[in-house]
Amino acid sequence: MQRSPKARAASLISLPLAWLLIIYIGSLFALFITSIWKIDTFTSKVIREFTLQNFIDVFSDRAYFNVTIRTLVVAISVTLICVLIAIPMAFFMARIAKPKSRPVLIALVLTPLWASYLVKIYAWRTMFYPETGFLNWLISPLGGSSPGFGMIAVIIGLSYLWLPYMVLPIYAGMEKLPNSVLDASADLGAKPGRTFFGVVLPITWPAIIAGSIFTFSLSMGDYITVQILGGTFQMLGNVVYQNFSLNLPFAAAVALIPVIIMIIYLGSVRKTGALDNL
Amino acid sequence: MALIEIRNLAKAFGTVKAVDGVDLDINSGEFITLLGPSGSGKTTVLRMIAGFEDPDSGTIKLSGQDITHLPPYDRDVNTVFQDYALFPHMDVLANIEYGMRVKKVPKEERREKALKALEQVRLSGYENRKPSQLSGGQRQRVALARALVNRPSVLLLDEPLGALDLKLRQQMQIELKELQREVGITFIFVTHDQEEALTMSDRIAVFDKGRIQQLDKPAAIYEKPRNEFVAGFVGVSNLISGAAAEKLLGKKGTFTVRPEKIRIEGKGAAGVIREVEYLGPATRFLVELDAGVRLVVLQQNSEQSAVDVESLRGRKIALSWDKESEYQVS
């Protein structure tokens, strides 16, 4: 009973810590281990014998390089679109709107999260129908046509889905910005545009990076939106989905690609202080 | 012609009249202090001069040009903020160069001026530190250098010493005053600290309820307060009014006598010492006079020693002062 506070604290956090280790690190480890096993090619059952064949298959087939590039293009596009939309939104919410209306605005930004993911994506699907969809109705009078299902539809759908995850950190970052810093910039002769790009953006940068971690990683791993809006277009998640039932080790090897990309990404943004913003 | 002419300036926030008809002329090269309690309107006046607040009515002229509704970036004034408002993502040098970079001053000139300003505030060698790596006093100096380097016609200082500890504050008061003499720029200094105002200013404008209560030299504000508010806010007030005034002074009205002008002698107004405070170089007494008024008396400790002082509590004494020390307020 007479234990030191340190020991008490340790015992208090040991359970969540164990959970963290088992669930997160453990599952990553399991993923890695699975990727170096063989399968029985007929019954699809995993055989626990070491092989590098899965990685050879992944890296020797140009299709998987292409799909990795496509996935990166989508994840980066989604992130950029979210940044471009979220910055003015967050700036308006944090600095222009009256403090009283801010909770309402935050609630509005969050509303897309209240509905089921599938409902939202199926709604986008009906909008993207090449001939009868809402987008076609909207664009055809202007002489264009709906992009139909494919990469563009996926980028739009994912940008819509993940936007709140970008707006919220940037909003929090901008709200923390003291008024006096903006006043100081104007006082020193900077017009609003200069203040925005010279002061607001650099100070909010870690928050933007924090938001991008969400949008980027969520996009990297998505496969359901791609199935529903992608037409014949596929991303890494779909490769995993297509293969996990028949060739689990191969699917695991493919699944390691986004994990590695995320580790590289997190490593490269670590210095910005974005991780303190999460 | 005054450098700054403020006429009938007014600003309300909702139903609260923050500034309610202020007229003020400020001369070139002057160190003027806007003194008052919080909510008196002094900071709002400063922010309107800077351009951060838009006046409801009235005009502000700078060197004869109407700047009432100009945005901050078009005014030839610079501000030192209470919280310094340094840009956290820039190092000290970049902070100081910011204004010149905005105005597209060539790089070498910019660098040279910034280093000189840094030297002026005695922070040479700190140019590559981030604001978060500096102490409060150092940040204060950077903020000062950042504003002064632009050579504005007016420097606005919004309670810049408020966040510093006493010793540093006193040191900075002296430095600020020296700096002002050196650069010859008009300083408008906002504070709620009357001692600070008295030490540094050429003139003081005492604010209350959105108006200027008195505008004068420090000595005049201190010794000849125009009204009860000024008397009470600046220095310790001994107010004598009503029946007590008639009994003691033989006059009607409200009068003030500064504590250090009162002598404890054998003759004069009789009373009892209620409290004694030993302050080191001086001792402060609270005396309750038989006439029904309490006065604060300040005595130099040149004659008594600390031991004697303590034994004075409860002693019956008499107070006297020179007639010219009495000053009628309002």
Next chain:
Amino acid sequence: MRVGKHRKLAALIAAGTLLLAGCSSSSDEGSGAYAGPVKDTPGTINVLAWPGYAEDGSTDPNVDWVTPFEEATGCTVNVKTYGTSDEAVQLMQGGGYDVISASGDASLRLIYGGDLQPVNLDLIPNYVDIFDNLKDRPWNTVDGENYGVPHGRGANVLQYTIGKVNPAPTSWSVVWEPNSPAKGKVTAYDSAIYIADAAVYLMATKPELGITDPYALDQTQFDAAMALLTQQKPLIAEYWADYTKYIGAVQSGSITVGTSWQVIANVLNGEKATVGAVKPVEGATGWSDTWMISSKTEAIDCAYKWLNHIITPDVNAQAAEWFGEAPANSKACALTANKDHCKLYHAEETDYWSNVYYWKTPTEECLDGRTDVMCVPYAEWVKAWSSFRNQ
């Protein structure tokens, strides 16, 4: 129950041996089927089925042959549906299911994987009424042991939207040829087994390749099939595996032609006839499905009752009619609501089925009996399909 426990133990020992020896031969069968008799033990069975095979009223309140079974036997039934045979294999291997309706391309993988147990047909009274040409077939019988009861069969039809594809197609060429009038609005089944559909078309259009069985492709034949799929890709709007999504796409007009199931056409034609469904002249791939029992089931009595129930003439008639396929029970034909159902689906015509190529799992040893070449096994099909889809 005693036997069930025994089997579990056997499976466990087998699994252990497998682990220790690293041996890939995992057949732990041969210990015989359930001896019976089937007792009135209450229990719960988890049923893994193609959509439309085990209707409990949740799709359409009037379509329900699960609830009567539950009421009659006291067995509780939970139904889980799947979209592709590959998904079925994966779910079944994960465990937790007692009975499954498996197509030929799933059943062998499950049998050799030790996931299924032999079935004692003497305990299933309705078995005698099954069409003879469905009994003891390679996809439901291994080494003389029966592994289940046939449910029904059908062809993967060519479906087209009436009025959008003119003239009404009678050949698969409309989904394969670059000059297709439906370019950009074609769909195909999103599974490696679809490679066989390409092989079926090649059997008719490129006889020089010498394909006789679309599931027995040597490397040259396989490469030709993949080339055909690549040629098809620009025509495709979407690949499908989820049939509700497929239905929506047809209704919206973004898909007008492609491989389909009769049940999909039936749903689309629910209110008015919007699509046609034909077996094209080249023949078609198809399925012959079998109800089978998990080797790990703990509700063996309920499982046997379910197998008997599902091929009862009237239930088999209902299920076949709802799904749109030929029933397996010969007596079901007299009980369908539409008296022409069996005629419509050619249940009793042996000729019709001669160019329907039931799904099977391709193996290295050619299924068409050739011994001079190696065939491309299904694992390679899957790899090729995955690579193709991500090209």
